[in-house]
Amino acid sequence: MSEVSPTGLTVIDDVKGGGHTLIFTSRLVIASNTTLQLSLLFAFLYLRANNFGSMWHPSGVGTPPQVLALIALALPIVGVVALLAVSNAVSSARESSAVTGLLWLAFLATVLTGAVRILLMYQFNWTLNSAGTYADVATLWYAVLLAEFIGVAAWLLSLVMGHVRGTDRLGSAHARAILEQWTYITGVSIAVYLLIQYAS
Amino acid sequence: MSTRPTLARRLNEWGLLLGLVGAVIGFIAGYALGSGAISNFYGAGGEPTSLGSDPGIILGYAMSAAGFLAGMGFFNYPIGRLFGAKRPTEEDNAYLHGESGGLGRYFRMTTDHKVIGMQYLVVILAFLFIGGLGAMFIRTELLTPVPSIANAQSYLSLVGLHSTLMIFMASTAIIGPFGNYFVPIMIGARNMAFPRLEALTFWLLPPAGLILLSTVFLGGFTTGWTGYAPLADQNVLGMDSYLMGFALIGLSIALSGLNMIATILTKRAPEMPLSRMPVFVWSVLVTSFLGALAAPALIAAVLMEIFSRTYQATFFIPAGGGSPYLWENLFWFFGHPEVYIFVVPAFGLVMEMLPAFARKPLWGRRVGIGGMVGVGVLSFLVWQHHLFVSGIAPSLRPFYMFSTEMISVPTGIIYLVALGTLWRARTRFGTPMLFIFAFFFNFLIGGFTGVFLSDVPSDFSLHASYFVQAHFHYTIMGGEVFALMAGIVYYLPKMTGRTMDIKLLRYQFWAVFLTFNGTFISLIAVGIMGMPRRDISYAAYLQPLNDSASIFALALGLSMSLFLGILIWEVVIKQRVAAANPWESLGVEWQVPTPVPTFNFDRMPVSWSLPDNYDTGQPAADFGPAVPALSGA
Numbered sequence: 001m002s003e004v005s006p007t008g009l010t011v012i013d014d015v016k017g018g019g020h021t022l023i024f025t026s027r028l029v030i031a032s033n034t035t036l037q038l039s040l041l042f043a044f045l046y047l048r049a050n051n052f053g054s055m056w057h058p059s060g061v062g063t064p065p066q067v068l069a070l071i072a073l074a075l076p077i078v079g080v081v082a083l084l085a086v087s088n089a090v091s092s093a094r095e096s097s098a099v100t101g102l103l104w105l106a107f108l109a110t111v112l113t114g115a116v117r118i119l120l121m122y123q124f125n126w127t128l129n130s131a132g133t134y135a136d137v138a139t140l141w142y143a144v145l146l147a148e149f150i151g152v153a154a155w156l157l158s159l160v161m162g163h164v165r166g167t168d169r170l171g172s173a174h175a176r177a178i179l180e181q182w183t184y185i186t187g188v189s190i191a192v193y194l195l196i197q198y199a200s
Numbered sequence: 201m202s203t204r205p206t207l208a209r210r211l212n213e214w215g216l217l218l219g220l221v222g223a224v225i226g227f228i229a230g231y232a233l234g235s236g237a238i239s240n241f242y243g244a245g246g247e248p249t250s251l252g253s254d255p256g257i258i259l260g261y262a263m264s265a266a267g268f269l270a271g272m273g274f275f276n277y278p279i280g281r282l283f284g285a286k287r288p289t290e291e292d293n294a295y296l297h298g299e300s301g302g303l304g305r306y307f308r309m310t311t312d313h314k315v316i317g318m319q320y321l322v323v324i325l326a327f328l329f330i331g332g333l334g335a336m337f338i339r340t341e342l343l344t345p346v347p348s349i350a351n352a353q354s355y356l357s358l359v360g361l362h363s364t365l366m367i368f369m370a371s372t373a374i375i376g377p378f379g380n381y382f383v384p385i386m387i388g389a390r391n392m393a394f395p396r397l398e399a400l401t402f403w404l405l406p407p408a409g410l411i412l413l414s415t416v417f418l419g420g421f422t423t424g425w426t427g428y429a430p431l432a433d434q435n436v437l438g439m440d441s442y443l444m445g446f447a448l449i450g451l452s453i454a455l456s457g458l459n460m461i462a463t464i465l466t467k468r469a470p471e472m473p474l475s476r477m478p479v480f481v482w483s484v485l486v487t488s489f490l491g492a493l494a495a496p497a498l499i500a501a502v503l504m505e506i507f508s509r510t511y512q513a514t515f516f517i518p519a520g521g522g523s524p525y526l527w528e529n530l531f532w533f534f535g536h537p538e539v540y541i542f543v544v545p546a547f548g549l550v551m552e553m554l555p556a557f558a559r560k561p562l563w564g565r566r567v568g569i570g571g572m573v574g575v576g577v578l579s580f581l582v583w584q585h586h587l588f589v590s591g592i593a594p595s596l597r598p599f600y601m602f603s604t605e606m607i608s609v610p611t612g613i614i615y616l617v618a619l620g621t622l623w624r625a626r627t628r629f630g631t632p633m634l635f636i637f638a639f640f641f642n643f644l645i646g647g648f649t650g651v652f653l654s655d656v657p658s659d660f661s662l663h664a665s666y667f668v669q670a671h672f673h674y675t676i677m678g679g680e681v682f683a684l685m686a687g688i689v690y691y692l693p694k695m696t697g698r699t700m701d702i703k704l705l706r707y708q709f710w711a712v713f714l715t716f717n718g719t720f721i722s723l724i725a726v727g728i729m730g731m732p733r734r735d736i737s738y739a740a741y742l743q744p745l746n747d748s749a750s751i752f753a754l755a756l757g758l759s760m761s762l763f764l765g766i767l768i769w770e771v772v773i774k775q776r777v778a779a780a781n782p783w784e785s786l787g788v789e790w791q792v793p794t795p796v797p798t799f800n801f802d803r804m805p806v807s808w809s810l811p812d813n814y815d816t817g818q819p820a821a822d823f824g825p826a827v828p829a830l831s832g833a
Binding site: 020021024025028029031032033035036039040042043046047050051052053054055056058127128129130132133134136137139140144154157158161162164165167168 | 278281282283284285286287393394454457458461462465466467492493494495496497499500501503504507511512513514515518519520521522523525526529530533
């Protein structure tokens with residue numbers, strides 16, 4: 001990621017073998033994202049605990065469809081496994097075709113994750129102006145997670161295409177950073193699922 | 201080597217124009233989409249007015265910002281990567297860095313942190329000037345106790361516009377120009393960790409400011425800069441400008457913070473341990489952590505309010521299960537660290553400049569850095585003092601009172617460091633030093649008045665009065681803006697090779713210092729006498745003090761304009777040439793040539809010492825042999 005490193009500059013990142021900046025920044029993004037997720041968690045717990053006007057979760061307002069919600073969880077877990085395999089393959093310098101296959105698998109999992117989550121949100125059987133704040137928080141939280149899944153999927157696609165077209169060799173730092181990001185979002189989505197389905 | 205410029209480069213030359221075209225197209229497309237196709241999705245739409253509907257305006261703004269960035273060329277690289285395009289060559293990077301020079305690079309996307317620093321400076325000063333005009337209108341209206349030139353609605357909108365615009369600009373008034381320009385040089389790096397991201401954080405600023413200003417065409421907003429619900433839900437379409445503007449600013453703050461942290465902690469010269477890092481860089485590091493960790497809370501709150509205004513969600517409406525306190529909590533979880541996002545870099549900047557005038561090393565340097573870190577950490581633990589009056593659980597008040605008052609300890613430490621540096625110093629009273637003294641004087645009053653607001657009993661009588669307004673202006677304008685002026689006078693010779701008329705600036709300094717204090721001491725008095733802020737009418741017996749504040753404020757406006765006038769006259773028109781190192785500073789930024797080389801160093805620093813060795817006269821860095829230039833150079 002260092003765009004001026006060929007100039008002869010020595011920086012800490014170079015001393016630590018490169019990739020340090022990417023991994024470090026990726027973890028900073030996770031820290032920053034955590035504040036966003038905690039803000040949504042605060043909203044969930046605060047509104048749920050107070051149940052103003054008994055309008056947290058009025059009767060007649062359901063929960064997201066269980067089967068679809070579980071599929072929407074299973075697919076990112078498949079993505080985690082695929083990205084873990086990618087990361088291992090890259091760090092053990094396995095041959096390029098194996099890495100490419102794993103990258104495509106991971107990308108397929110991410111695309112399906114996005115598609116199923118869009119479908120899931122389309123199946124929320126409520127309109128926000130009358131469904132109480134449970135529906136508000138659930139919809140916003142799922143929307144935020146969807147945006148994050150799409151963002152990481154786009155990043156992954158750029159790595160896949162660079163690898164497939166031979167314009168960029170996938171480095172271990174990239175593989176590790178994207179694995180961490182995807183694992184983090186998957187972990188958050190599991191927690192959100194449990195809250196939305198079982199703490200409604 | 202003269203090759204025909206690629207299409208991408210030729211488009212980049214017209215970046216700003218294409219960005220504006222993209223913004224217009226984006227707004228029209230977003231407005232049409234928001235008003236039509238998605239208006240029934242999840243029950244979106246709200247009540248359309250003659251000016252449109254909330255989904256139309258919100259989506260219009262979002263797509264205009266995206267269109268602007270697309271026109272500027274920000275999406276070329278990521279979209280190219282999505283299709284597996286090659287990484288840019290060194291030559292491409294050198295071009296984008298603005299290696300060819302020229303004035304045009306200031307009007308397009310560039311990855312040179314020095315150009316971005318200058319872009320920040322110009323845009324911030326322009327918006328501060330517009331915000332200042334708003335203040336002049338406000339004080340003119342308040343010359344009389346009854347409405348004279350505005351009605352209550354437009355007055356409230358003006359107050360909201362002035363305050364929000366000033367908050368936007370204050371968020372980055374120090375880090376934007378000086379952090380971006382000098383941090384890489386001060387740490388021995390040749391660029392930022394993510395140069396494109398740095399450019400993005402700047403180019404989010406003009407759309408945010410312009411979107412906010414466009415509120416005047418949509419009826420304005422009456423919530424002030426705090427955007428409290430449920431008033432925000434009830435406001436006309438002008439509220440959407442506030443929300444989208446804040447969303448873009450929040451994004452800019454968070455991304456800038458991430459980039460600065462990554463740059464400072466991973467792109468530093470390996471010979472420079474943290475212990476030798478300049479105190480200004482430390483302040484930027486602390487502030488960047490605040491921005492990266494606090495801004496997402498604002499983004500969450502803004503998203504909730506956007507959902508409320510477009511999809512009729514009820515996050516903040518009790519009848520629908522929501523609560524206005526949810527907004528207050530999330531907003532102030534961001535909002536109080538935000539105050540230190542303004543002030544900590546100002547502390548760092550004045551502590552960086554102070555030794556050059558005291559001709560002594562910064563006294564208690566590590567303690568001072570610890571003070572800034574302490575302020576940063578504590579700033580996350582105090583936000584509920586803003587809710588003392590509005591409904592915080594009584595049992596929580598003592599903790600937040602205590603934590604807020606605790607902040608005066610690390611702040612006091614920073615004061616002691618400054619006083620210790622000046623103790624028995626042979627201080628040179630250069631013009632920046634006058635502004636530095638004024639910074640400490642003003643901030644002392646700001647801090648002192650803050651103690652009364654952190655104290656629950658006194659806060660009950662002072663809350664939402666002009667006392668609060670004066671306190672805030674003492675800390676932000678008296679603190680940050682005075683530091684900004686000190687920084688401009690001090691660093692202008694390095695940034696532009698030009699200088700200002702120092703003698704004339706001394707007169708300007710006394711004018712701005714006296715009128716500033718005249719204005720806000722008057723407002724402290726009217727606040728103690730019980731005048732609520734944001735009201736267009738007030739009791740007749742308060743008129744003498746209000747008139748005093750208004751007359752001083754109008755004179756303050758003139759003296760601030762004089763600063764801008766001197767700046768433009770001396771630097772742009774007269775082009776008064778500056779000495780290479782007029783303050784005889786030992787900092788590394790003063791040891792590189794002016795203008796600073798494209799990639800900062802012709803010869804790399806190879807060994808570093810503390811940047812303020814004024815007792816020995818040892819410069820901050822020793823330089824090695826010349827480094828190779830880029831192949832595209």
